[in-house]
Amino acid sequence: MTYSKKTVLAFCAGLGLALSVRAQEDNLHRRSAIYEAPKDAKVIEKLDRWQDQKFGMIIHWGIYAVPGIIESWSICSEDWIERDSTITYNDYKKWYWGQSKKFNPVNFNPEQWADAADAAGMRYLVFTTKHHDGFNMFDTRQSDFKISNGPFADDPRADVARYVFDAFRKKGFMIGAYFSKPDWHSEYYWWRKYATPTRNNNYDIRKNPWRWNKFKDFTYNQISELMHNYGSIDILWLDGGWVRPRETVNDEVLSWGAPIPEWSQDIDMPRIAAMAREAQPGILMVDRTVHGPYENYQTPEQRIPDEKIDNPWESCMTLGNAWSHVPGDKFKSTAKVIHSLVEIVAKGGSLLLGVGPKPDGTLSQEVIDRLKDIGKWMSENGEAIYNTRTVDHYSDENTYFTQNPKKKKTYAIVCLPENKTIPEVVTWTGNLPKKGSSMKLLQTGKNVKWEKEGNQVKIFLPASLQQNKDVPAIAFSYTREK
Template sequence: MKFIKYTILLLLSLSISLAINAQTKSPKSSTMGDFMDKRFGMFIHWGPVSLRGTEIGWSRGDQVEVNDYDNLYKEFNPVLFDADAVVKTAKDAGMKYLTITARHHDGFCLWPTAYTDFNIKNTPYKKDIVGALNEACKKQGIKFCIYYSVLDWHHPDYPIHSPKNQTIDPKSDMNRYLLYMKNQLKELITNYDPYMLWFDGQWEKPWTDEMGKDLYAYLKKLKPDVITNNRLGKEFAAMENKNIDASKMIGDYDTPEQVVGKLNMTTPWESCFTICNQWAWKPNDKMKSLKQCLDIVSKTAGGNGNLLLNVGPMPDGRIEARQADRLKEIGDWLKVNGEAIYGTLGGPYQPNNDYATTRKGNKMYLHILNTNIAKLNLKAIPGRKVKKASLLNGQAVDVVQNSDISITLPASQADKLNYIIVLELNGNAEDIQIIK
């Protein structure tokens, strides 16, 4: 009997201990912690508009006449599209997740949806692009994510039908449109089980925060662990990189666009950038240099954010060779320097044009962006000292610590590509407050 009582008490004690641990587990073990640890993903903007080489959605009724734009799907036949090759390109770039524009502002759907004929099934190509990418991602260990526009200029029940003309259509019906959205999103979650949903287009007047809250609750009911960005609501950093009130945010993380987000240790964020200038494919579009791309990678991680880097496939389905080559160069850099990116925290220093910092355990990673300078001076870290400084290959780096931390940069790295210096501290680097 005593043994039974002892066993019951032991089991009770264990269950209480597990419950406490479950309540106090670190953010890194949460769904959002897992997402933020990934740091780098591929964005894909693609659709029939690639046949014209103009911007997706925004060129409808502007550079491309509406009737022409809306009928491009009848010609869309990307016979060289290879989902496995696209996902391998992402993986070789060091990307950990992939987000496809299943439906952009123009309303065209890259999957065979049951709720509109304006979809991939009715093109000469006919095959399910969303499904193919989902399968390829699962095979190659990449998280599959879906972009879905809140607005739809093509749909008769959405009140606005043009990016240039914001006149409300009196025949539209927002309630019917919201049901259409819910049906499609349920279809996407049921058929493809996305890791994350990326919304956009919520800035137009017909969409309200109340609609965003309702849709967010609906999605979490369908799939409690699905991650969503904050573009179900009006509160987001956007291209202006605004300071936002996180309590008003509808969604799980903020979305600065074409700009590196601000250092933030409390609100998760993800910056989206284009590898060229346009989101959708454009012939001879100016492409970012490898240096520009690596600066964005380091500054984003240094600000404690993720990077979603966009490519636009060509009309035949291939990613341009020059874009694929640039992505491979980024991946080659990450093979050497990835420990300073993945699974790190940003800070404690604000990134600038000379350097960025990330940290993990007792290590602080100093990303040298300006390789032309010979010395860096950092403000001292309260309660911490640098025990050892070296390049990732183990080569020692000279450090002098007085009222600040003075680092002599190795002459062997001058005028070369961005590199990392590892500063081993005499304590945990992750609990250091932001140093201003």
């Protein structure tokens, strides 16, 4: 994951780090402008199933949790990143990587995470098996820089990814493995012969093909371990979109402002995908921002697209400001998360909400409580979210519409201002109910009175609801007029 200026400044202040960013929105993965639909029938089937889930959890957890800072980026030496001037860059990297010797999550509790996600109404998981810093949260044989080779090594659950996946599988979740294509700890990516000026590999691949081929094999072998040793995997979620064939760098990519080397950082995705799909038939490949056959759905980051998108997509957003655990982080309100989820689903996407466990291996109580509050709304109104698809007229001011074609139902979800009582009447224009049909309020399961005036529908709400101030949205199901 990457960061906006506000996020970076807030989370590095405690270590004397002050990171700043160029004026552009920067350093956030954007949605590819091009989408290529998959042709494999098993992939198409799994993609359709994934589009039914709508709400997932992404977990960032690694050595960055120990000091409570943002993951990986503080060891990258680009001109938007600043560090304490009294600490040399190399000393800082040693300090950062040295957190592996302190990472001992003695209270590791993936069942707690899965319970919290389930309570929130989430239905799929993406777990960070390795971020850009190269620290592995699974028992890879390709590197000693891993959770199972430190203070936690003797714990029976030291291969933490295995137990995270198992805990969420038991809840019926679809399982995704996040994997960073760049690896800043690997000598085959950041060669210690040279300085490490940017996020890119720091040597000319054209002059050192042997070294890059070693990195390609290293990457292939690690992904192969995940595909073969960790049970059923539904999604391979590949981050670090700058690691890509040079020929895919177009004007869209250049507009992001990230440094682009003269050589191709091609890791042979066709070979990786063939192996992954042999081991995991139908697996969704999500090679973020690298449009083509290995980006089965698109992933705008920390933003909701302005308009409805017909391609499969997901907006990955944080519950707080950070992807990982940062003490004192400020979390979004329940209403804010639900309003975002509603808008995203109405526009054809899914919400992947980011949380970060503490260094001891547990989620904070504040995160658990917030997820529980979100789940309360989902338990009553999830019918308007799960298994739905878009309608042409997807919104009218603060009202959003979805449909379930199999049930022949349309849903209207009215997002309400925070800490305001529910009004007596709500209205919307378009997507009118069929004459003589009933309108059900999902929160109560009871029918409500409605009437039509021209192209507008007016809904009369029961008095028992109107003193309630903690309802972020109200949802209705009905049969739409053709």
